Amino acid sequence: MLSVCLRYATDRMEAEDILQDSFIKVYRNISQFKFEGSFEGWVRRIVVNTALKYCQKKKMKFEEVKPESNQAGGLEPSAYNHLNETELMKLIHQLPDGYKLVFNLHIIEGYSHEEIAEMLNIKDSTSRSQLVKARRYLQNEILKMQKSIAV
């Protein structure tokens, strides 16, 4: 669960705080777990909700970040082979806040754009555009990494 927190938090300390608050909530509300789904899924949802609350406290803006160039369209699948989880996490951390949230919620947690819009109090279209830009941003960053390795 700490890795979930790390994807939303700005640093490790904040991630630990999120984890702490989440587990306190889990302890307090354990009686509400109905054994209808997986326990991990239930805990994960609490962790994500807590992380979102932390993000909302920071009054995050869904700003547009101009990509330097869009060269990643034709990136070969082999380009990802060397990429491990830690590096991927680092790249996600570099994303602007809005991008990061939508990317995490949609791609990893599997929420739909409608659900994300409701959770973050934004429009569906904003969620979609943020996701597209996040994806491009990440792909560009991976490309840059590729080039630096090649050199």
Next chain:
Amino acid sequence: MTDQLFDDFVKGKLEHYDSGVPMHVWERIREKEKDDRKGFFFFRRFLLAALLLLSLTGIGYFAAKQVKNNEAANDAAQPSATSTDASKQKTNSNNHQQSNPVVQSAIPGNNSATESVKQTQNNQQSTPLTSAINKNETTVHNSSTAITTSNKINSSKTKVFMNCLFNRTSKQKSVKQINQKSAKDDVAANDDPLVTNQQTQSQYKRLDFANALKKFAAGNFHPASIPYNIKQPGCPTVSGPRRNDLYIEIYGSPDYTMRTFSNTSVYDNYVNERRTVENNRNGFSAGVRIAKNVGEKFLIKAGVNYSQINERLHLINYNEKQLTQIITIRTVIRAPGDTLFIRDTTYFEQTGTRYRTTYNRYRFIDIPVIFSYEFGNPEILSFSVNAGPVFNITSFYRGSVLDTTYLPVQISTSKGNGPNNWRSNIGVGLFASFTVYKPIGSRLQLFAEPYFRYNLMPVTQSSNFVMQRYSVSGMQLGLRYNLYNERQRYR
């Protein structure tokens, strides 16, 4: 690679990616959970105590009311018997023309309520009488004529008694009002309302008054027979206060403290860390105050209050490094007179977990000025609602708090930036409480007072990173001693 493939790749990599949770996070969660549970239990206990107190208050109030009603009924029943004696005596006095005073009065039943005194016994009377008494009935009516004739009172005892009567009526109802109302009521009330047990309380009071006067008229005046609510000889004057109490109160209280942070937007993590490591807030307060009544129900209290908040700073460092210097001195005697000292210095580094606990003490000396409204029966159980400002005289602290680098620093009251700079005076606070008084002697009362105090100013200086404020709630338990026991009051 398409977007879908990219998404799947990221999801596959990160969905079940596990980064190990360090031990200290679990430790923190466990600590926090323990504290929360403690807080919850304390709150529940506090809630139960408050409910118990409220229930006791309610029961006490109704019990006091019941006792008061019973007393009133008893007092009303006693004069009724004596009034019968008095009427008998009066009958005798009329028949045999004794020396007791006889008064003619207006008879409400005849619709002549303001008829003046027509005659007195000319040569046989030693004391003129002034009140108007219905000969056949127990109801007494003071009229303007009666007030006029009161100038003729010679006896000092009679004067005091009359003063009591007039003072009482001037505070509660004017003589005229009583006459008008009682005339109407008594006509309906029939000949002898005293013997009826279904009289209302107001009627009883009026009849007490009447009977006292009637007994006086009959010459059977005795202090013990005076209704409980007429005190002699220290009757209050018309303008003077009836209650003249001066109390000294001493108390002590276990306190529970609530801490709030503000201006924390930039320092969320820092504040969270402090919330985690600083806990176990409790404290106590003690004080002494003087209470003086203003009128019958209101009191002003002022005194000195000392309060202390205790806090525990508990730090765990899982990566504490301890450097130990080891100096080894060897002595080599190569030949007699040739001694060589060899000194080796080495360092030994130890890594481990360090638990560091600091007990912080925050102390405040204040002057509370409290306005109080008191009600209930002071001889059984009385209550008061209190509120007012609390002026801080000085505040002093001992202990450590975390700075923004999460290292403990000493609290100081010097000026400047930093999380360790606190105010030496926290200004004005607001105080509210509810008190239950139980008499345990003629002048001594035991009291319990749940209270809440909100400090308007934070303990930290304005230049500080975060504003830290304490609010205190507790239960003051103490004793109240009446320094001036000349109570002049009507109940």
